[in-house]
Amino acid sequence: MIKKFIRIYRVQIALFAVAAIAVVILLVFLVKTAQNTEISVFTDNRIDITPEQIESIRAIGEWEFLSVSDEEMVDTVRRGFFSDDHLIRIYYGTMRLGIDMKELTSDRITVSGDTVFLLLPPVRLLDERFIDEARTRAFHESGRWTTDDRAAMYRRAAAIMKRKGLSQENIRSAQDNADSQVRNMMKAMGFGTVIVRFSPR
Numbered sequence: 171m172i173k174k175f176i177r178i179y180r181v182q183i184a185l186f187a188v189a190a191i192a193v194v195i196l197l198v199f200l201v202k203t204a205q206n207t208e209i210s211v212f213t214d215n216r217i218d219i220t221p222e223q224i225e226s227i228r229a230i231g232e233w234e235f236l237s238v239s240d241e242e243m244v245d246t247v248r249r250g251f252f253s254d255d256h257l258i259r260i261y262y263g264t265m266r267l268g269i270d271m272k273e274l275t276s277d278r279i280t281v282s283g284d285t286v287f288l289l290l291p292p293v294r295l296l297d298e299r300f301i302d303e304a305r306t307r308a309f310h311e312s313g314r315w316t317t318d319d320r321a322a323m324y325r326r327a328a329a330i331m332k333r334k335g336l337s338q339e340n341i342r343s344a345q346d347n348a349d350s351q352v353r354n355m356m357k358a359m360g361f362g363t364v365i366v367r368f369s370p371r
Contacts, residue, residue, distance in 0.1 A: 218281060219279060219281055219286065219359070221276070223359065224274075224276050224279065227271055227274060227355075228271050228272050228274055229271075230271040231270065231271060231272055232266075232268055232269075232270050232271075232296045233268050233269050233270075233271050233348070233351075234266045234267070234268040234296060235267060235268045235269070235293065235344040235345075235347040235348045235351070236266075236267040236268070236340060236343055236344035236347060237264060237265070237266055237267070238264070238265045238267065238334075238335040238340055239262075239263070239264045239265075240262075240263050240264075240265070240331045240334060240335060241260065241261070241262050241263075242260070242261050242263075242327045242330050242331055243258060243259070243260050243261075243309060244258070244259055244260075244261060244323050244326050244327045244330070245257065245258040245259075245310075246319070246322075246323060248313060250313075253313075254313075255312055255313025255314070255315070256310055256311070256312045256313070257308070257310070257311050257312075257313070257315050257319065257320075257323065258308070258309040258310040258311070259306060259307065259308050259309060259320070259323055259327075260306065260307055260308075260309050261301050261306050261324070261327035261328075261331070262301070262302045262305040262306065263300045263301040263302060263327075263328070263331050264300055264302070265295055265297075265300045265331065265332070265335035265336075266295070266296040266297055266300070267293055267294070267295060267296070267335070267336070267340060267341070267344040268293065268294075268296050268344065268348070269290055269291050269292075269293055269294075269348055270291060270294075270296070271291075273291040274288070274290065274291060278290070281361075284360070284361055284362035284363060285361065285362065285363040285364075285365065286356050286361045286363070286364055286365070287365045287367070288352065288356070288364070288365070288366050288367070289367050289368075289369060290348065290352065290366060290367065290368050290369065291368075291369055292368055292369045292370065292371040293341050293344045293345055293348065293368065293371070294371065295332065295335070295336060298328075300328075300331070301324065301327060301328055301331070303324075306324075341371075345368055348366070348368075349366045352364070352366055353366060
């Protein structure tokens with residue numbers, strides 16, 4: 171009976187020893203594994219512009235960046251046998267210079283990291299009918315003039331105003347305003363660097 175008890179006791183001791191050795195080996199393995207393991211944290215600073223954002227930008231439509239007011243006096247003379255007919259009219263107009271954002275397609279926007287590059291449509295006259303006809307008045311009129319005569323003077327006045335309004339100085343001023351406002355809009359979307367260029371006119 172005593173021998174049997176001693177045999178069982180020795181088996182238990184042996185099992186405990188084997189278990190202890192196994193635990194030690196497991197702990198050593200885990201420690202070495204933890205020492206050889208590197209934890210790396212990657213930060214992706216890339217910002218994507220979604221089709222919905224592009225559509226929201228295009229939905230702005232005609233975006234005015236400069237308004238130019240002008241007043242022009244236009245005259246015409248029709249020679250007669252006994253006397254000449256004269257017509258002098260004064261025209262007032264306000265030209266709106268800007269960009270039609272509907273022309274900004276996805277291929278004009280390039281994103282790299284937190285940098286966005288935009289190739290904007292050219293600055294142009296947003297409305298061809300910029301003369302305020304209600305304010306147009308005759309300064310001097312003698313003789314008989316037809317509707318076609320007045321229409322021809324209207325076209326002359328519009329051409330003169332456009333030549334002055336679409337000067338290089340005014341175009342540059344409108345581009346500067348566009349650059350500033352578009353830059354602010356894109357920064358509000360999360361872009362750190364915004365590069366703006368304009369398509370040739």
